[in-house]
Amino acid sequence: MIEVSQELSTPLxxxxxxxxxxxxxxxxxxxxxxxxxxxxxxxxxxxxTLEGDTVVDLYGxxxxxxxxxxxTEKTMPVVWSSTKGATSICLHNLAFRGILDLDASVSEYWxxxxxxxxxxxxxxxxxxxxxxxxAIKEPVPQNAYYDxxxxxxxxxxxxxxxxxxxxxxxxxxxxxxxxGEIVRRVTGLSIGEFFQKEFSVPLDLDFFIGLPDDRVSDAxxxxxxxxxxxxxxxxxxVEENPEGIQSKMFNxxxxxxxxFQTTMALKSEIPAAGGLATARGLAGVxxx
Numbered sequence: 001m002i003e004v005s006q007e008l009s010t011p012l013x014x015x016x017x018x019x020x021x022x023x024x025x026x027x028x029x030x031x032x033x034x035x036x037x038x039x040x041x042x043x044x045x046x047x048x049t050l051e052g053d054t055v056v057d058l059y060g061x062x063x064x065x066x067x068x069x070x071x072t073e074k075t076m077p078v079v080w081s082s083t084k085g086a087t088s089i090c091l092h093n094l095a096f097r098g099i100l101d102l103d104a105s106v107s108e109y110w111x112x113x114x115x116x117x118x119x120x121x122x123x124x125x126x127x128x129x130x131x132x133x134x135a136i137k138e139p140v141p142q143n144a145y146y147d148x149x150x151x152x153x154x155x156x157x158x159x160x161x162x163x164x165x166x167x168x169x170x171x172x173x174x175x176x177x178x179x180g181e182i183v184r185r186v187t188g189l190s191i192g193e194f195f196q197k198e199f200s201v202p203l204d205l206d207f208f209i210g211l212p213d214d215r216v217s218d219a220x221x222x223x224x225x226x227x228x229x230x231x232x233x234x235x236x237x238v239e240e241n242p243e244g245i246q247s248k249m250f251n252x253x254x255x256x257x258x259x260f261q262t263t264m265a266l267k268s269e270i271p272a273a274g275g276l277a278t279a280r281g282l283a284g285v286x287x288x
Contacts, residue, residue, distance in 0.1 A: 001020035001057075003019075004019050004021070006033070008033065010036045010061075013068075015060055015062065016060055017033060017061075018058070018060060018072075019058035020056075021057070022056070028046065028048065028056050029056075029058065032044075032060075042062050042223055043061030044060070044071070044279075045057075045058065046059075047278075047283040047284075049283040049286075054284075057280050059072065063218075066221070074206065074215075076208070076219055076220060076277055077219070077220040078261075078274060078275070079275050079282055081273050082282055083209060084176065084271075084272050086195055086207060086209065086275055086285050087179050087191060087272065089195075090198070091126075091183065094187070099186055100182070100186055101123065102123045103123070104123055105121065106122065106182070109123070109182055110182060113155065113156045117160055117163065118132075118160065120164045120165060121164040121165075122165070123182055125164050126171075126182065127179065128168065129171045130164065130167065131178065132160035132165075132166075133160055133171065133178070134171045134249060135161070135173075135248035136155070136248060136252055137161075138154075138159070139252060141254055142254050143264070145253060145265075146254075146256075148177075148269065151177050155177060169245060172272065172273065176191070176270060176271030177272070179271060180269065180271040192269040192271075196208070199285060200281070200285075205281040205284040206278040206281040207276070207278075207282060207285050208275060208276050209269050209275045210267055210269040210270075216263055219261070221261060238251070260274065
């Protein structure tokens with residue numbers, strides 16, 4: 001690995017890029033620097049794992065633009081839907097060990113959910129986005145996503161958008177709670193606890209579904225890009241159809257999208273879109 005500790009003068013001020021990369025990934029390093037020099041990057045990390053080896057591990061810039069705190073090897077942004085992969089790995093791990101049957105009815109593990117029109121739901125449908133619950137139709141109470149018993153009861157009572165297994169639609173936030181409750185019912189551990197026990201700790205990875213108190217200060221502050229005009233068809237649908245799936249998914253979330261960087265949100269288990277990881281941690285979880 002070529003070790004790196006390079007200071008750059010960027011439009012946002014002086015930053016330092018640290019880490020390392022194998023020489024065959026020189027272009028990755030060059031593009032990473034280019035993000036800061038010409039593309040307005042504030043802070044970031046990138047890691048590549050190839051055939052079990054880490055071949056790129058770079059990080060730099062600011063973890064928080066306002067305070068100018070540096071992005072270090074411990075800095076973790078919210079990795080959004082990459083968390084879904086970590087959550088899915090937990091269920092597949094249980095299935096591989098013979099503890100969970102992905103083709104079984106959800107009612108076998110979570111009887112309160114698998115009743116009425118949900119009775120045909122299998123565990124696999126939670127994984128492949130065919131369960132019929134991509135969003136919640138009824139108003140979600142404030143901060144419900146941060147109270148596991150509350151959100152699981154809401155899901156038990158929620159009206160489906162389609163009969164399980166007959167259609168597919170992205171379960172942007174609900175997938176994590178649905179899968180996480182299966183893990184809890186089978187193991188007695190929350191999805192965050194199980195993931196730490198089986199993956200993060202043994203693999204020495206900084207990847208959390210629910211930050212512990214001593215790592216909250218390592219969370220990066222996200223800065224959203226300016227909304228581009230004209231709006232994409234997706235966002236037009238969100239605005240023009242407030243009762244539709246897209247709008248309900250993003251706007252009927254108990255305030256999560258406006259609160260996701262609060263300490264309460266960072267410490268809560270949001271298994272579809274609320275994990276935090278270093279670039280190396282994320283690459284390590286997804287490594288074959």
